[in-house]
Amino acid sequence: MMQSMKKNMKFINKKFFLPFLLVTTLSFAQSRVKVDGVIAVVGDYVVLDSDIDYELIQLKAQGVDIKTITRCELFGKQLEDKLYAHQAIQDSIVVSDAEVNGYMSEQIDAMVEQIGGMDKVLKFYNKKNEEDFRSYLFDFIKMNKLTSQMQNKIVDKVTITPEEVRNFFKAIPADEIPVFGAEMEVAQIVVKPIITEEEKQRVVAKLNEIRQDVLNGSSFFSKAVLFSEDPGSSSNGGFYKMNRKTPFVKEFKDVAFSLAEGEISEPFETDFGYHIILVEKIKGQEVELRHILMAPKVSPQAIKDAKEKIEVIRTKIINKEISFAEAAKSSSDEKETRNNGGVLLNPRTMEPRFELTKMDPTLYAQVSDLKDGEVSYPILDEERGVGKFYKIITVNNRTEEHTAEFSKDYLKIKELALRDKQIKEIAKWTEEKIKETYIKISDDYKDCDFTNNWLKK
Incomplete structure (x- = not known):
């Protein structure tokens, strides 16, 4: 049963190869005539042979081993995407152009910052100009949002009872019971x-x-190139394009949107340091600006004083004069954690447990040898926007790697059982919609071993 569950999960639409894998889509509402390069029609959408070629190029460029990926797999995934998107339209699911454009601007800004300029982005995606790229990206994002909303609609009402969880666990063959990795707080x-x-x-x-x-x-x-300490923009003269939804800190956005074209701000402070901003252009809700960031430097004496302070805190904890949680609440400079005893949240799950094999390598190196309740020696660390600081770490509630136990791991088993039930619901929905949707598959792909009955045999 677990093997079949894995097979079913393989093509659930979760962007399973890359966090940002672009796929072109074309509307096919007017006619269903043969078009050169069209390898499938699903409702009002088509799949092009070049779409698969392009995906393979993208995967290879990102370092993915494409030897393990077949064209049939990519083709099957695109057929699913088109079916979801087509049915979303039939069910009157609306994704507004404004929503797509807002998200698209955020994605483009992130890509420009990561790759180092719009010209490099266009080259990477083999697009002639920004207009061509935006049109291409708009279609992908809209279809992806339709797909996501359609999937959510299918599974939103799926619930699971404790008895169903128990039956799910009992049905797993003994040699397929999952193994959960070592965890700790x-x-x-x-x-x-x-x-x-x-x-x-x-x-x-x-x-x-x-x-x-x-x-x-x-x-x-020139001043930004010479003096700015923002690694994401200094080489590009401090340039950013942003709107109200762009994920910048509030203080930065407040200043940026208070300036007129050509105006330069006074120095102002954020968690990253001090900035000045020059607004170059205002286009509707978007602002094109340049900024310079400079962070105050910490003196060697201040670092020494911080180490001495944290050593005193550590000694008090070890001597049982104060608990770790109480010391965190009274003395920690990390506002995000001090009120809950210094406990960190796992960024993957937003829960206070970390699986060792999936932990950030730096954090893993700092905690892997600690016993429960043991307090580390002071560690000198550094983060952008925070600078250098000292910290002490403790771990609690460690569980070693183990084969799943129903009572001990109920919540994790419940998640697996619910996911399995959702997958079955999606499979049932897909089977029904394939029967009632116009689908045409090219002869070149009729020999594929599809998970779903796309050929309607």
Whole structure:
């Protein structure tokens, strides 16, 4: 049963190869005549042979071993996507152009920052110009959102009872019972070095000097390249394009949207340091700007003082003068964790448990040898937007790798059982919709071993 469950899960639409894999789609509402390159028609959508070629190129460029991926697998996945999107339209599921455009702008901004410029993005995706790329990306995002909403509609009402969970677990063959990896809870106390007011004023004064130079005719672009400490934009002259939904910190957006074209802000502070912004263009709800970021530097004495402070905290915990949780609440400089005893949330699950094999390698190296309740020696760490700081770490509620036990691992088993029931519901829905939807498969792909009955045999 577990093997069949894995097979069914394989093609559930979760962008299973890449977090951002683009697939072209074309509307086919007017006619169903033979078009060169069309290898399938699903309702009002078509699949092109070149779509699969392009996916393979994308996968190879991202370092995926395409030897293990067949054209039939990619073809089957696209057929599913088109069926979901087609049925979403039939069920009056609406994805507005504004929603697509907003999300598209965020994606493009992220790609530009990651790859290093729009010209490089266009080259990577083999597009002639930004307009061509946006049109291409718009179609993909809209279909993907339709697909996602259709899937959610199918599974939203699926629930599972404790008895169903028990029956699911009992039905798993003994040699296929899942093994859950070692897990633990992690808590930390952070002490940040104190930055002097003199150092803050030094940075503000330097930014004011740069601002005045620009007002006197100097190039903001050149100043950003020379002085900005933002690795995501300094090489590009500090350039960003953003709207109200772009994921920048609130203080940055508030200043950016308060400026007129050509205006330069006064220095202002965020968690990342101090900034100045030059607004170049305002296009409707979008702002094109350049900025310079400079962070105050921590003195060697401040780092030494932070280490001494955290050593005192550690000694008090070890001597049982205060618990780790109480020390975190009273002394930690990490506001996100101090009120819950310093406990970290797993970014994958947003729960306070970490599976060792899936843990960030740096954190794993810091906690893997700790026993339950043991407190690490002070660790000097550094994060962008935070700078250097000292921390101490403890672990609790460690569970070793083990074969699933019903009472001990009920919540995890419940998740597996619910997912299995959702997959069966999707499979049932897919079978029904294939029967009532116009589907045409090219002769070149009729020999594929499809999971679903696309050929309606």
